Amino acid sequence: AQSVTQPDIHITVSEGASLELRCNYSYGATPYLFWYVQSPGQGLQLLLKYFSGDTLVQGIKGFEAEFKRSQSSFNLRKPSVHWSDAAEYFCAGSRDNYGQNFVFGPGTRLSVLP
Amino acid sequence: GAVVSQHPSWVICKSGTSVKIECRSLDFQATTMFWYRQFPKQSLMLMATSNEGSKATYEQGVEKDKFLINHASLTLSTLTVTSAHPEDSSFYICSARERGSYEQYFGPGTRLTVT
Numbered sequence: 001a002q003s004v005t006q007p008d009i010h011i012t013v014s015e016g017a018s019l020e021l022r023c024n025y026s027y028g029a030t031p032y033l034f035w036y037v038q039s040p041g042q043g044l045q046l047l048l049k050y051f052s053g054d055t056l057v058q059g060i061k062g063f064e065a066e067f068k069r070s071q072s073s074f075n076l077r078k079p080s081v082h083w084s085d086a087a088e089y090f091c092a093g094s095r096d097n098y099g100q101n102f103v104f105g106p107g108t109r110l111s112v113l114p
Numbered sequence: 115g116a117v118v119s120q121h122p123s124w125v126i127c128k129s130g131t132s133v134k135i136e137c138r139s140l141d142f143q144a145t146t147m148f149w150y151r152q153f154p155k156q157s158l159m160l161m162a163t164s165n166e167g168s169k170a171t172y173e174q175g176v177e178k179d180k181f182l183i184n185h186a187s188l189t190l191s192t193l194t195v196t197s198a199h200p201e202d203s204s205f206y207i208c209s210a211r212e213r214g215s216y217e218q219y220f221g222p223g224t225r226l227t228v229t
Contacts, residue, residue: 036220041223042222043207043221044207044209046217046220090157090158102160102218104157
């Protein structure tokens with residue numbers, strides 16, 4: 001069955017430090033992959049998405065992610081974290097080749113130290 | 115563009131009553147809408163998928179008689195929690211997808227508390 005995993009439940013980084021959030025997927029065919037951010041009590045905001053083509057995807061707020069088929073990974077990165085980046089981050093993938101019906105990973109909570 | 119709204123943002127109801135949550139696509143036609151449920155500190159779980167004018171498709175384990183979903187127009191879907199119980203208390207999030215697009219746009223969520 002298709003699945004999306006995020007190995008880290010909680011990550012703490014200092015403001016200004018670099019960040020990498022891990023995401024692994026299990027799909028039979030080319031996946032459609034997404035990263036979302038959720039602030040407490042809020043809905044989800046799309047950071048970036050990968051459908052095909054260039055494996056390094058640029059998103060909003062200075063985030064980027066790299067699709068690595070050999071590692072079944074789609075890790076999210078940011079070179080310098082800001083205090084406002086503290087939130088919950090969800091990796092998601094489409095469950096079928098038509099891009100419908102997301103499967104969400106369990107989420108990674110990011111804390112930022114001043 | 116691509117804004118999805120939900121109403122209400124927060125609702126408290128008594129056990130045994132029903133509550134309706136609305137999901138609207140404000141600036142596009144949503145041929146497909148999705149309803150998710152999120153428990154505290156957990157991920158989103160897809161409850162059902164609805165296509166405009168069709169019956170919703172429910173995920174395994176979701177009671178269709180308890181969670182009534184209607185997608186009567188291209189801009190509105192409703193989720194009605196019938197005979198609510200405290201265990202139905204949760205954060206409900208909808209999303210919408212327009213024809214020909216793979217991307218979902220998420221609403222801000224509705225927090226339901228059943229007392």
